[in-house]
Amino acid sequence: xxxxxxxxxxxxxxxxxxxxxxxxxxxxxxxxxxxxxxxxxxxxxxxxxxxxxxxxxxxxxxxxxxxxxxxxxxxxxxxxxxxxxxxxxxxxxxxxxxxxxxxxxxxxxxxxxxxxxxxxxxxxxxxxxxxxxxxxxxxxxxxxxxxxxxxxxxxxxxxxxxxxxxxxxxxxxxxxxxxxxxxxxxxxxxxxxxxxxxxxxxxxxxxxxxxxxxxxxxxxxxxxxxxxxxxxxxxxxxxxxxxxxxxxxxxxxxxxxxxxxxxxxxxxxxxxxxxxxxxxxxxxxxxxxxxxxxxxxxxxxxxxxxxxxxxxxxxxxxxxxxxxxxxxxxxxxxxxxxxxxxxxxxxxxxxxxxxxxxxxxxxxxxxxxxxxxxxxxxxxxxxxxxxxxx
Amino acid sequence: xxxxxxxxxxxxxxxxxxxxxxxxxxxxxxxxxxxxxxxxxxxxxxxxxxxxxxxxxxxxxxxxxxxxxxxxxxxxxxxxxxxxxxxxxxxxxxxxxxxxxxxxxxxxxxxxxxxxxxxxxxxxxxxxxxxxxxxxxxxxxxxxxxxxxxxxxxxxxxxxxxxxxxxxxxxxxxxxxxxxxxxxxxxxxxxxxxxxxxxxxxxxxxxxxxxxxxxxxxxxxxxxxxxxxxxxxxxxxxxxxxxxxxxxxxxxxxxxxxxxxxxxxxxxxxxxxxxxxxxxxxxxxxxxxxxxxxxxxxxxxxxxxxxxxxxxxxxxxxxxxxxxxxxxxxxxxxxxxxxxxxxxxxxxxxxxxxxxxxxxxxxxxxxxxxxxxxxxxxxxxxxxxxxxxxxxxxxxxxxxxxxxxxxxxxxxxxxxxxxxxxxxxxxxxxxxxxxxxxxxxxxxxxxx
Numbered sequence: 001x002x003x004x005x006x007x008x009x010x011x012x013x014x015x016x017x018x019x020x021x022x023x024x025x026x027x028x029x030x031x032x033x034x035x036x037x038x039x040x041x042x043x044x045x046x047x048x049x050x051x052x053x054x055x056x057x058x059x060x061x062x063x064x065x066x067x068x069x070x071x072x073x074x075x076x077x078x079x080x081x082x083x084x085x086x087x088x089x090x091x092x093x094x095x096x097x098x099x100x101x102x103x104x105x106x107x108x109x110x111x112x113x114x115x116x117x118x119x120x121x122x123x124x125x126x127x128x129x130x131x132x133x134x135x136x137x138x139x140x141x142x143x144x145x146x147x148x149x150x151x152x153x154x155x156x157x158x159x160x161x162x163x164x165x166x167x168x169x170x171x172x173x174x175x176x177x178x179x180x181x182x183x184x185x186x187x188x189x190x191x192x193x194x195x196x197x198x199x200x201x202x203x204x205x206x207x208x209x210x211x212x213x214x215x216x217x218x219x220x221x222x223x224x225x226x227x228x229x230x231x232x233x234x235x236x237x238x239x240x241x242x243x244x245x246x247x248x249x250x251x252x253x254x255x256x257x258x259x260x261x262x263x264x265x266x267x268x269x270x271x272x273x274x275x276x277x278x279x280x281x282x283x284x285x286x287x288x289x290x291x292x293x294x295x296x297x298x299x300x301x302x303x304x305x306x307x308x309x310x311x312x313x314x315x316x317x318x319x320x321x322x323x324x325x326x327x328x329x330x331x332x333x334x335x336x337x338x339x340x341x342x343x344x345x346x347x348x349x350x351x352x353x354x355x356x357x358x359x360x361x362x363x364x365x366x367x368x369x370x371x372x373x374x375x376x377x378x379x380x381x382x383x384x385x386x387x388x389x390x
Numbered sequence: 391x392x393x394x395x396x397x398x399x400x401x402x403x404x405x406x407x408x409x410x411x412x413x414x415x416x417x418x419x420x421x422x423x424x425x426x427x428x429x430x431x432x433x434x435x436x437x438x439x440x441x442x443x444x445x446x447x448x449x450x451x452x453x454x455x456x457x458x459x460x461x462x463x464x465x466x467x468x469x470x471x472x473x474x475x476x477x478x479x480x481x482x483x484x485x486x487x488x489x490x491x492x493x494x495x496x497x498x499x500x501x502x503x504x505x506x507x508x509x510x511x512x513x514x515x516x517x518x519x520x521x522x523x524x525x526x527x528x529x530x531x532x533x534x535x536x537x538x539x540x541x542x543x544x545x546x547x548x549x550x551x552x553x554x555x556x557x558x559x560x561x562x563x564x565x566x567x568x569x570x571x572x573x574x575x576x577x578x579x580x581x582x583x584x585x586x587x588x589x590x591x592x593x594x595x596x597x598x599x600x601x602x603x604x605x606x607x608x609x610x611x612x613x614x615x616x617x618x619x620x621x622x623x624x625x626x627x628x629x630x631x632x633x634x635x636x637x638x639x640x641x642x643x644x645x646x647x648x649x650x651x652x653x654x655x656x657x658x659x660x661x662x663x664x665x666x667x668x669x670x671x672x673x674x675x676x677x678x679x680x681x682x683x684x685x686x687x688x689x690x691x692x693x694x695x696x697x698x699x700x701x702x703x704x705x706x707x708x709x710x711x712x713x714x715x716x717x718x719x720x721x722x723x724x725x726x727x728x729x730x731x732x733x734x735x736x737x738x739x740x741x742x743x744x745x746x747x748x749x750x751x752x753x754x755x756x757x758x759x760x761x762x763x764x765x766x767x768x769x770x771x772x773x774x775x776x777x778x779x780x781x782x783x784x785x786x787x788x789x790x791x792x793x794x795x796x797x798x799x800x801x802x803x804x805x806x807x808x809x810x811x812x813x814x815x816x817x818x819x820x821x822x823x824x825x826x827x828x829x830x831x832x833x834x835x836x837x838x
Binding site: 005046056382 | 622715738740758766772779799817821
């Protein structure tokens, strides 16, 4: 350890302002702080500080995403071998390995692109590398269909980091969740590659498909008026879909990690699910004969990206509501809008992404009214105390 | 007896090194000092020259903008130096103590026989006035104001704080006298914040408010907010428990007696206990020979770890402080510290395994444990502020210098100590107390 520290300390003067390798400052600093918690001590205010920092926080979120990632890898292989009819003759590790080989490049490309841009911005702005992208870099691959070309991942990530985050001032300042900005960018710029039946399962042109294979997600099928997924498959995640979104179980494990460590807001998760359930029930009651509307409300939670969005996207503390009361309203409206868009809008097969982006936009407004409520309460208190005093 | 007010929000930080219930009386130190820098916003004007002989209670300097407020020598002797900093700012007025100098005699008097104005005059003349602070802003009270009420918190919930029911156990009578004096200064009542079963509940001539809950429930600001919150235009005066004793002694004996009990605490102290000494004592007179001698650096704090100020061993104890805390400096690199399971890492969050051992006492150092960032997480601060206040929104209003919003969001109700836990717990290492003091200074400047 001392050896690594010595390297960092020795090279430290070389990257200072005016020194030869000044342009490497943010890179040096980024890796130094990653390997070593710095020796800076408190200069003003409290003398002791909590051991938690943004690296720990973001590290925990990445950890919570790992079950969804690992299962996603397995499922990519699983769907592939179903499509070509060789599932029965393929072993567990072979299935996983197939998925790993397919998914890993997406993850690497996302991180390299995003972190590269972050380093450049940190260097230009002269501040430390901020950890926000550690999570965004993992979220971006998990919300992409497996067939998305890597160059699109690069373009989308660059768009998300620059337009979605850095133009607002970096981590903590952005209005929308950067990973969703990436997803939305691709969805509207390259709709053919981001939707339809052929993007969810990893296949090559030479692969021979089994008869009658469609590759459509349960969501798309439901929208088309036929419901033929098994609840168990949908819950465990053996269905086509974006890389990390299919397994409700893996997402729930992540949710438990986020809630136990107190890093994700349970209020947002609960209220999102509640909002989705309420909308689902309303549609069940008034939907009549429409197949999708009469889908039992709780089944909405296990298909599409509802669970993934509720646990990992809606809970983004920067783009979500920041007051405690606001979180309940924010989550609830995401749930309502997600199901509403999903079922009633023919143009978009999934409503979660748009619902979250919409409520990201409105989160400051929700907070504004919560803060205004606080101010009003305080003013009222002043009036009452004046009256009793007189 | 009023009902107990239960506060749920907050956090008790359990540190190693709390004082055991034992008081050692120290000899009078060779030098003592009064530091104008202990009073936020004060512009001092000197009234003595080096070499002057002073008695305890003689004025050393006064407030340029309130000339009636004088700052008195805590102990008699000879003024040996006036130490100045940049731009000749007065840092400390140092007195070489002399037992024979004695105290100014203000005549022993029954507070009951005096009017409020007479009491005020005596407190100003004897240099007791700076002990009284006011909310809003937490600065020295203005003698011209009419406070709604006076608040005293009789317990301190900050980490390793002294136990006042132990410190005052032989001087409850004097405390009562002090309270009687203070009750003459307000048309309202003197309010005592106590814990359930506290001996202070027996004090008369006061409203007793009982509080239960973690830190910051012992902060007087929290107690005011939860009994009769400060609105725009209101003024409430506050005073520390031991400072009430100084006033009580003045009326009981006619003499100025600034002896006070200081708790020496912290993980770096060999045998933490209480020491009886005089206000303005040098830190070394208390700490000398009582600290461990490790090979790493130590940090000495006048006050507690949340709100105290860093101080050198050759400095003098701050005016209002009742405690010295010594912790490791912690200016060392830690390999991959953020990825550690953290069985020994105390946290207000739940992100380290230390959360599983709530009863353990921890050694915390002064390391920041991370880099400074913009506000990222939400809902973190609210857990530590048992008030109907949105701390993050208040801080953001201060950062953008929006005076209307600061006022609406409660800047009159809080001072640094009330939000100190937020700074401790902050993931982004935001300097909460510094920002808040900046905001308060803006308010003082703009609105007076």
